[in-house]
Amino acid sequence: MTTPKPEELAELTPEELWAHYMEKQIAFGKASRALENRRKAGRLHVTAAEADIENAGPDQRMIVGPEMGFNIHNLHIFTSGRAGESERYHTHGDALKYYIKGGGQELIGEDRFDVKVGDFCHVPANIWHGTENPNPEPLVFLAAQQFPGTYRQVATPFMHLVAPQKPPEVKDLSEEELGKLEPWPLYLRYLAEQMDFGRVAMELQKRREQKRLLVKAEDAPLMTWGPGRHHIISPELGFDIYSFQLFMEHVPGKTEQGEPWTSGDAVRYYIDGQGTEVVDGQAIKVTAGDFMCVPAGAVHETLNPHDEPLRFISWQQIPGTFMQIATPVTPA
Numbered sequence: 370m371t372t373p374k375p376e377e378l379a380e381l382t383p384e385e386l387w388a389h390y391m392e393k394q395i396a397f398g399k400a401s402r403a404l405e406n407r408r409k410a411g412r413l414h415v416t417a418a419e420a421d422i423e424n425a426g427p428d429q430r431m432i433v434g435p436e437m438g439f440n441i442h443n444l445h446i447f448t449s450g451r452a453g454e455s456e457r458y459h460t461h462g463d464a465l466k467y468y469i470k471g472g473g474q475e476l477i478g479e480d481r482f483d484v485k486v487g488d489f490c491h492v493p494a495n496i497w498h499g500t501e502n503p504n505p506e507p508l509v510f511l512a513a514q515q516f517p518g519t520y521r522q523v524a525t526p527f528m529h530l531v532a533p534q535k536p537p538e539v540k541d542l543s544e545e546e547l548g549k550l551e552p553w554p555l556y557l558r559y560l561a562e563q564m565d566f567g568r569v570a571m572e573l574q575k576r577r578e579q580k581r582l583l584v585k586a587e588d589a590p591l592m593t594w595g596p597g598r599h600h601i602i603s604p605e606l607g608f609d610i611y612s613f614q615l616f617m618e619h620v621p622g623k624t625e626q627g628e629p630w631t632s633g634d635a636v637r638y639y640i641d642g643q644g645t646e647v648v649d650g651q652a653i654k655v656t657a658g659d660f661m662c663v664p665a666g667a668v669h670e671t672l673n674p675h676d677e678p679l680r681f682i683s684w685q686q687i688p689g690t691f692m693q694i695a696t697p698v699t700p701a
Contacts, residue, residue, distance in 0.1 A: 398697025410438030417658025450509035451502035458499035462515025463612040470509035473502035487586025526567025536561040579607030627670030633686025642679035
């Protein structure tokens with residue numbers, strides 16, 4: 370069954386539209402199951418030699434994604450670009466670009482920007498945009514993009530001006546203490562914590578209204594920022610982004626013990642130094658040019674026993690959003 374044109378779809382009866390929808394959903398579902406099988410390989414690491422960023426060309430080339438065996442759902446990472454004197458226009462989910470070769474222009478909705486090596490750009494979901502390269506040499510960028518078929522997660526915090534009932538007091542929010550609560554008191558405690566979180570989430574939502582799109586290289590001095598995490602593109606900085614955020618982290622030399630964390634989907638690109646990533650107890654040595662995938666929910670920490678700092682760029686699922694797992698309908 371071929372898919373009718375948009376104007377023809379509008380003329381279909383409900384039964385005909387449902388039949389077309391289910392046919393296409395089943396085909397999409399079969400491809401989704403193939404990706405889910407690939408995720409089971411559980412890859413974590415891409416070496417600099419495999420990624421070969423220095424020789425990236427204008428054609429799209431995947432680095433981290435489920436089809437390559439990584440257990441990642443919300444985003445994927447690839448190199449892409451435009452050949453000399455070429456352009457292309459399209460839409461998709463949230464995307465972040467980091468320009469690594471050449472120069473050109475980004476047309477995002479009604480805005481147009483000149484871009485060069487070292488710049489960062491955010492392309493919001495569902496915005497018609499294009500990358501133009503009027504120059505003879507290729508324009509190449511590293512792109513993180515919301516995975517096709519996933520949804521933009523818009524914050525919908527649940528809030529009251531005054532809590533409907535006072536929540537029970539607890540010594541702390543440990544599993545042991547919360548486990549002592551009866552069902553209704555546990556719900557009230559959950560509601561109180563969610564409302565506090567919701568107030569902060571609403572402030573993030575207000576800042577998204579600035580709709581920033583570009584960070585110039587000179588405003589993101591990756592190699593001179595000191596120790597700690599430095600956000601580059603995220604909602605609190607005024608970017609209308611929901612799927613993931615971008616930051617640079619500087620891990621000082623002689624960091625022999627990290628701080629174990631869990632988070633959503635994350636991909637790291639190491640730009641300077643070397644160190645060790647520990648993911649669910651598995652220690653993996655990393656160096657400049659490598660990529661690392663940290664699956665959602667994995668306990669991870671970063672160690673740097675060397676004298677020189679370790680620096681990496683990280684694309685990470687925004688805290689408070691959910692991992693999007695495909696649940697396709699396919700025939701048995």
